[in-house]
Amino acid sequence: VRVPAGSSAEVPLTVDPARAGQGKFYGYVTATTADGSVAAHTTLSLVVHGPTHRITVKTIDKDGEQVADLPTIWGAEGFVGYSDPAAAVAEVEEGVYQLNTSWTTSAEDGEELRHVVLPEVRVTKDMTVTLDARKTVPVEIRTPRPAEQRGIMSYQTYREIGGRSLTQGTMYFDIAKRLYISPTAKVTEGTFEFASRWQLVAPLVEAKVSRTRFDLGAYYMPASPLFPEHGATLTAVDAGDAADADFSRARGKVAVVDNPTGAGERTLVERAAAAGVRAVILVHFNDTGWTRWRPTGDRNALPTLRIGKNTGAELLARIARGSTSVRFTGTARSPYLYDVMQVSEQQVPRKVVHSVSARNSAVVRTTYADNGVTGWASEQRFGWRPYQNTAWLQYTRFVPLGFERTEYVSAGDTAWQHRVHHTTTFDVDQPLIAGMRDDPRTYRAGGQPRETWQGAVVRPSIPAGTSTPTVRDGNVLRLRVPEFTDSQAGHWSPTTGGDTASAVLYRDGERVDGVGSAWQNVTVPAERARYRLDMETSRDSEAWTRGVATSTSWSFESGRTNAATPLSLLQLDYDVPVDVRNSVRGTRSHHVDVRVRAQEGLPVPRGVSVRVEASYDDGRTWSAARTHAHGRNTFRTSLTP
Structure with a gap:
């Protein structure tokens, strides 16, 4: 059609949905001038719906009973609601x-998770879909040495259909003792994955x-001291x-005390200690005695444990x-940790077994140096799958x-x-947000890296x-200078509570206003200076x-650049012969190595010299x-305390 200048015209547009498909x-409809250039266009859209069918959803629990439930329904166009929730019918x-759908059910020793x-599910007609918990199978994590799940357990599913995706996850406290998942046929359209995250260590107490x-399924109370590593029989x-506890017959023994109200135990345990009792077991009013032990804070007078009502x-x-x-x-000092991401891709098999070994894991020898007197730290190794941008459902340990x-x-x-x-x-x-971190990475099976x-x-x-x-840009x-790095390349941390840090920037001897941190952007004149x-910490x-303190x-020197260019801030890395308490034992002489490097992207430094001064009286005096x-x-210095 041709439209004269200043005029308008109607253009009929015919669409045949049968040829388009669901x-x-x-x-676009485009108008062009005589020379072929685009003068105007408008966007057209079309949604072709397929035939609609009714699905009736039945949910069966682990005991074979049909239960009222509205499982999640999701497809290429997103979530689907129920047209008749009372009958669990969706169109x-x-x-x-x-x-x-998922369940949490009680067991004698804690909770069980089922998914x-x-x-x-391919819908081509009216149909009934049944989700049956009886068909679930346990997820088994087999470890080289005895281990228990400690901290949050989590699992997730990922599904991609027609270019759209959905990730669903569930977390639960470590009262969860077992996880069950339903086996599936192999998915043929799109992508599917089931994954579960486990963190297992030696049992805290048995x-x-x-x-x-x-x-007894016992748990230490949060403020309990621990039995000795070699154990005890009482x-x-x-x-x-x-x-009204009576400890007169419990000297040198473990006193079992019924605690039907869940009253605080501090005074009770002090009385027991005064009577010569060695330990106290509290019988809880719930079927499980689950609680969480903490390594720090005021301690009870005796080892104090809790067990469930029936066990008691x-x-x-x-x-x-x-x-x-x-x-x-x-x-509490487990010599091993199993950080496991169990993965089933495209299909959940009839048996879900993940056996931890060097064939599917890296074996990382990790040292946690002690720089204080508390004796304990917080840590977490966050894990996430390729379809995720970050970790979730993982917290602090x-x-x-x-x-x-x-x-x-x-x-x-x-x-x-x-x-x-x-x-x-x-x-x-x-989630642990404080502390040092490394860059995200994957591990090679059989690898044996070391971390400190x-x-x-x-x-x-x-x-x-x-x-x-x-850089200068x-x-x-x-x-971007972190306040704290340690002896291992890649580890860094900003300040946290109890830390202080400050920075001052000078240009040709004049202090630059507005600079209080070495992690900020600073606008400066173009001329080289x-x-x-x-920086102080x-x-x-x-x-x-x-x-x-540091x-x-x-x-x-720096001047204007046309692109982001690393600044020539020389960096010093140290190799110090310290033990796991960051101390050099004894009075013998020892060596400290200092390596000088430039930021990546800059030439290797030339003509470097290093002067080292040491203090043996907490910084009051210094000597070369x-x-x-x-x-x-690299330079080596000899120190003789």
């Missing part, structure tokens, strides 16, 4: 859908009646009700029938300091980022291989008593230390 479509277009997922298999005595009744009945002793074992642990980490395409804070945090049910966290010398520096270099200095960046906490100064070259841009 889906969403768009296009959907023809196509492929995923349906899923039923039907990832590929309490079993001697010469039997009767496990005769159990019924001490009555917590409101059985224990008291055994005591009434005759002499009953209980064997206590366990450790405790680790001893001055300690080396063998950590098995699932290899493959799971990304991991380890974060370690030098002290404990209050709320373990929040908070190892000396902890100081400000730009980590080797950093993804956030300190035009007239902007993008300063000499700069000096001074300090820590005032019982959790950090090694290297409590003072660092960098001098460099003998230093000599020890390789390219």
Whole structure:
């Protein structure tokens, strides 16, 4: 059609949905001038719906009973609601859908999680879809050494249909003892994955009646001191009700106290200690005694444990029938950790078994250096799958300091980022946001890397291989100098509570206004000039008593650049012969190596010299230390305390 200038015209547009097929479509109607250039256009869109069918959803629990439930229905166009919720009926277009639902049920020793997922339900007619918990199978994580799930357990499903995707996840406290998932057929349209995240360590405590298999399912109370690492065997005595406990027959034994109201135990345990009792077992009013032990804070006078109501009744009945002793074992200093991401791609098999070994894991020897007096830190190795941008459903856990642990980490395409804070945090049910971290990475099966966290010398520096270099871009200095890095390349941390840091920038000897941190953007004149960046850090906490203050100064020249260019801030890396407490033992002489490097992208420094001064009286006096070259841009200094 031709439209004269200043006129308008109607253009009929005919669409044949049968030829288009089901889906969403768009296009353009374009008007051009005589020379072919575009004068105007308008967008057209079309949605072609497929035939609609009714699906009736039935949900069966683990005992075979049909239950009222509205499982999630999701397809290429998103979530589908129920047209008749009372009858669990939904009307959907023809196509492929995923349906899923989950349960939490009680067991004698805690909770069980069940998840039923039907990832590929193809709807071509009215139909009934059944989600049956009886068909679920356990997810088994087999470890080389005895281990228990500690901290949050989580699992997730990922489904992609027609270019749209859905990730659903569930987390639960470590009262969850088992996870069950429904086996599936292999998905043929789109992508499907089931994954579960586990963190397993040596059992914290096991309490079993001697010469039997009767496990009390005991938990340390949060403020309980621990039994010695070699364990203990104690005769159990019924001490009555917590409101009026009688410890007269429990000297040198473990007192079993019924606590039907859940009253606080501090005063009760003090009374027991005064009577010569060795430990206290509280019988809870719930079927499980689950609680969480914390390594820090005021401690009870005695080891204090809690067991469930039914287990407690059985224990008291055994005591009434005759002499009953209980064997206590366990450790809070597990020499191993299993960080597991169990993955089933495109199909959940009939048996879901993940056996941890060097064939599917890296074996990481990890040292947690101790810089204070609390003895404990917070850490987490966050893991996420390729379809995720970050980790979720993973929180905080405790680790001893001055300690080396063998950590098995699932290899493959799971990304991991380890974060370690030098002290404990209050709320373990929040993601750990404080502390040092490394860059996200994957691990190679069979790899044996080593990690050291908070190892000396902890100081400000730009980590080797950093993804956030300190650069000049035009007239902007993008300063990105972390306040704290440690002995391992890539580890860095900003300040946290109890830390202070400051920075001052000078240009040709004049202080630049508005600079208080070495992690900020600073606009400067275009002309080339000499700069000096001074940085101070300090820590005032019982959790950090090694290297409590640093003072660092960098001098460099810089002028306007046409692209982001690394600034020539020389960096010093240290190799110090310290132990796991960041200390050099004894009075013998020892060596400290200092390596000088430039930021990546700059030439290797030339003509470098290093002067080292040492203080042996906490910084009151300083003296020059003998230093000599020890390789390219590496220097060795000899120190004699």
